[in-house]
Amino acid sequence: MLSYLAxxxxxxxxxxxxxxxxxxxxxxxxxADPAVAMAGAKADPQTLAxxxxxxxxxxxxxxxxxxxxDRALHGDLxxxxxxxxxxxxxxxxxxxxxxxxxxxxxxxxxxLGVAMGVAxxxxxxxxxxxxxxxxxxxxxxxxxxWLGTLLLIAGGLYLRSFPLGGFDGARSxxxxxxxxxxxxxxxxxxxxxANLVEVLAQDYVRAAWAKGLSGARVxxxxxxxxxxxxxxxxxxxxxxxxxxxVVLTETVFDWPGIGRLAYEAVFNLDIPLIMGTVLFSALLxxxxxxxxxxxxxxxxxxIRPAAGV
Amino acid sequence: xxxxxIGSMKIIGAAMVASLAIVALLAPWLAPHDPTxxxxxxxxxxGRPSLAFPLGTDALxxxxxxxxxxxxxxxxxxxxxxxxxxxxxGGLIGLAAGFxxxxxxxxLMRFTDMMLxxxxxxxxxxxxxxxxPGLLTILLVIGLVSWTQVARVVRxxxxxxxxxxxxxxxxxxxxxxxxxxxxxxxxGVMPVIVVMAALGTSGTLLLDAGLSFxxxxxxxxxxxxxxxxxxxxxxxxxxxxxxTFPGLAIFYAVLGFNLLGYxxxxxxx
Numbered sequence: 099m100l101s102y103l104a105x106x107x108x109x110x111x112x113x114x115x116x117x118x119x120x121x122x123x124x125x126x127x128x129x130a131d132p133a134v135a136m137a138g139a140k141a142d143p144q145t146l147a148x149x150x151x152x153x154x155x156x157x158x159x160x161x162x163x164x165x166x167x168d169r170a171l172h173g174d175l176x177x178x179x180x181x182x183x184x185x186x187x188x189x190x191x192x193x194x195x196x197x198x199x200x201x202x203x204x205x206x207x208x209x210l211g212v213a214m215g216v217a218x219x220x221x222x223x224x225x226x227x228x229x230x231x232x233x234x235x236x237x238x239x240x241x242x243x244w245l246g247t248l249l250l251i252a253g254g255l256y257l258r259s260f261p262l263g264g265f266d267g268a269r270s271x272x273x274x275x276x277x278x279x280x281x282x283x284x285x286x287x288x289x290x291x292a293n294l295v296e297v298l299a300q301d302y303v304r305a306a307w308a309k310g311l312s313g314a315r316v317x318x319x320x321x322x323x324x325x326x327x328x329x330x331x332x333x334x335x336x337x338x339x340x341x342x343x344v345v346l347t348e349t350v351f352d353w354p355g356i357g358r359l360a361y362e363a364v365f366n367l368d369i370p371l372i373m374g375t376v377l378f379s380a381l382l383x384x385x386x387x388x389x390x391x392x393x394x395x396x397x398x399x400x401i402r403p404a405a406g407v
Numbered sequence: 408x409x410x411x412x413i414g415s416m417k418i419i420g421a422a423m424v425a426s427l428a429i430v431a432l433l434a435p436w437l438a439p440h441d442p443t444x445x446x447x448x449x450x451x452x453x454g455r456p457s458l459a460f461p462l463g464t465d466a467l468x469x470x471x472x473x474x475x476x477x478x479x480x481x482x483x484x485x486x487x488x489x490x491x492x493x494x495x496x497g498g499l500i501g502l503a504a505g506f507x508x509x510x511x512x513x514x515l516m517r518f519t520d521m522m523l524x525x526x527x528x529x530x531x532x533x534x535x536x537x538x539x540p541g542l543l544t545i546l547l548v549i550g551l552v553s554w555t556q557v558a559r560v561v562r563x564x565x566x567x568x569x570x571x572x573x574x575x576x577x578x579x580x581x582x583x584x585x586x587x588x589x590x591x592x593x594x595g596v597m598p599v600i601v602v603m604a605a606l607g608t609s610g611t612l613l614l615d616a617g618l619s620f621x622x623x624x625x626x627x628x629x630x631x632x633x634x635x636x637x638x639x640x641x642x643x644x645x646x647x648x649x650x651t652f653p654g655l656a657i658f659y660a661v662l663g664f665n666l667l668g669y670x671x672x673x674x675x676x
Contacts, residue, residue: 109517116521124533235669239662241613243620244636244654251647345528346617350640361621364532372533376526383524 106391110384117380118170121373122163170377176370178363185374189356192343195265196355199278199347200340202271206279208333211286212326216317218287219294219325230287237284246277246350263352274351278344282336286329293325327398331390338386342379416673420605420666427660431479438473443628446470453639453646462652465638471649474630475656481631482660485545486612492550493607497557498600504558505565506588512562519558527552528617535623542625545618549611557603561596568595598671605668609661616657632657 133149134141141149150156154165169176175185218230253260253273261270297303298321306316343356352358356375363371430437440446445468446460454464462471504515534548568574569592577591618624619633627634632653639650 112517113521113524116518117524120521120525124537235665236662239609239658239665241616241620241633241654241657241661243617243633244650244657247636247640247643247650247654251643251650255644255647339526342526343529345532346620349621360529361532364529364536367536376529376533379526379529380524387524 102395103392106388110388113384114377114380115167118167118373118377119163121376122166166373175374175377178368178371180362180366180368181371185370188359188371189374189378192354192356192359195353196341196343196357198265198271199274199344199353199355200337202275203278203282203340204333204337206275207282207286207336210279210283212290212329214283214287215290215294215329216322218291219298220317222295222298227291231291234284234287237280238288240281242277242281243346243350245280246274246347249273249277250350265354270351274347274353277350278340278347286333289332290325290329293328294321297321297325323397327394330393330397334386334390334393335383338382339379342382343375416666417670420663420668420670423659423663424667427479427483427663430476431483434477434480438470438476440470440473442469442473442477442630444469453642453649455646456648463646463648465635465649466642471635471652474635475632475653478630478632478635478653478656479660481542481625481629482612482615482657485542485549485615485625486608486660486664489546489549489553489611489615490604490608492546493554493557493611494600494604496550497554497603498561498596500554501558501561501563502565502588502593502596505562506569506584506592515558516562519555522552523555525552528614531614531618532621532623535618540623540626545615545624549614549618553607553610553614557607560599560603564596564599565592568592571595602668602671605664605671609664609668612657612661612664 133146133153133155154162157165166176173186175189177183178185178188181188214230214234218227218234221227221230250262250273254262259269260273264270303316303321306320311319343358343360345357345361347353348355348357349361356378359371360375362368363375440460446464448468451466453466454460454468456463460470460472462475464470465474500515500519504512504519531548531552534551535544538544538548574587574591574595577587582590615624616633616636619631620637622634622637624631624633635653636650639646639653642649
């Protein structure tokens with residue numbers, strides 16, 4: 099178990115290192131001069147030279163990268179050129195709104211997705227199955243920013259039950275969470291349906307039926323835990339994606355989360371902020387990967403020997 | 408799944424995609440008005456749907472129906488071209504990793520894993536803003552950020568096809584690596600590539616529409632579905648139809664390719 103964990107940790111670190119190098123290279127090829135971005139277009143050459151020295155831009159590329167890495171490891175992601183604030187602090191300040199939205203959206207996706215998936219699998223090859231799978235396909239095919247806009251028209255402008263944007267209490271969470279959750283629910287329903295149909299045909303499930311167990315018990319105790327494993331992987335990674343900010347949905351609902359922050363960073367060519375948000379999201383994905391792997395080993399004893407535990 | 412249902416999924420999907428392709432090809436003849444010209448008298452307000460303008464006009468007095476019809480050209484060509492790039496890059500990497508195995512596989516797949524941890528939309532946004540928006544940039548960027556899934560699926564399929572008897576036999580007969588890979592393994596992997604092509608196009612269509620919505624798509628005045636929705640957000644209260652129709656077009660296109668892809672996928676099971 100420990101050697102497995104160590105292997106995954108090393109791999110996670112390598113991935114993060116690679117990501118940081120990649121984002122650094124992208125930032126480096128940007129034609130815009132950070133010193134000009136900070137001082138303004140009218141700054142005189144001397145001021146620019148001073149700023150370049152302060153930012154370490156006069157050093158060779160590899161030194162700049164190593165410096166960046168060293169600071170990042172100490173939690174210092176640099177200062178935003180435009181907002182002139184600490185990047186790490188900016189991200190932390192936006193995190194609560196993003197977490198609230200991510201948790202609510204994932205709840206919508208899992209509750210609806212599992213309900214649809216289970217109902218479809220239990221009615222396999224019948225009208226209800228087809229209708230549910232058809233509905234899931236419609237959900238998957240809906241562009242998220244269009245769905246958000248439609249919900250905004252219906253819930254915000256016509257019913258007037260929900261605010262038109264911003265993060266202000268539970269009511270403001272409803273529309274954005276539905277916007278994000280519905281599409282994911284479509285994926286989860288299809289994934290769970292396919293796995294559950296397979297599992298329900300297995301011998302041990304038939305044995306459970308033959309023992310005279312109730313339908314609910316067979317489903318909850320025997321079939322669902324196995325069928326839900328692949329869903330767990332996908333949902334874990336999706337959650338990491340949600341936590342690193344959702345640009346489109348946050349744009350529609352004017353949500354003060356990390357997605358909007360990243361969007362502004364890109365538009366202003368605010369390099370430290372772009373690198374910070376990309377690195378932050380990579381970190382979340384690596385952690386989620388690790389967590390999913392561990393939960394998997396814990397839930398499914400069959401993969402323990404293969405994992406070299 | 409029953410066979411007739413799989414068949415109907417594919418047929419409906421194919422019909423939807425074909426209808427879009429026809430609209431895109433015949434746009435100059437089908438569109439009732441010039442998509443970029445102000446054809447309605449306007450005072451800065453969108454016009455309601457009417458007989459002359461079935462889907463209304465936007466704030467600049469341009470005909471929405473004509474813009475949606477011309478938008479099919481851009482969306483479909485960006486979607487298909489970006490998907491081809493995605494398939495070429497992902498397919499080659501997946502084929503190489505699965506076919507050669509060992510060190511090649513390890514390095515390629517770790518690189519793929521790394522790319523997977525990068526947020527695709529964010530990366531696309533950053534690259535486009537650096538490289539300047541334009542048709543070619545968008546194609547390249549969408550292709551660059553979305554090949555990872557293709558690579559993984561093609562690798563897995565290559566691994567299983569490589570172990571089949573006809574491939575082993577070809578090797579035993581002394582065929583070279585390149586020949587075995589291209590003549591024997593690739594055709595075996597083809598069905599999976601067809602599925603990925605259909606599902607991949609719905610993915611690239613959505614990504615392109617999302618980028619357009621964020622103002623990073625094909626620059627104006629070229630009509631683009633995503634940008635039309637973005638432009639309509641200022642008029643949600645007074646002209647809700649303005650945001651509704653272009654979204655329906657994206658939804659129709661994505662649904663068509665999804666039906667096609669899932670239809671092929673179900674037929675393989």
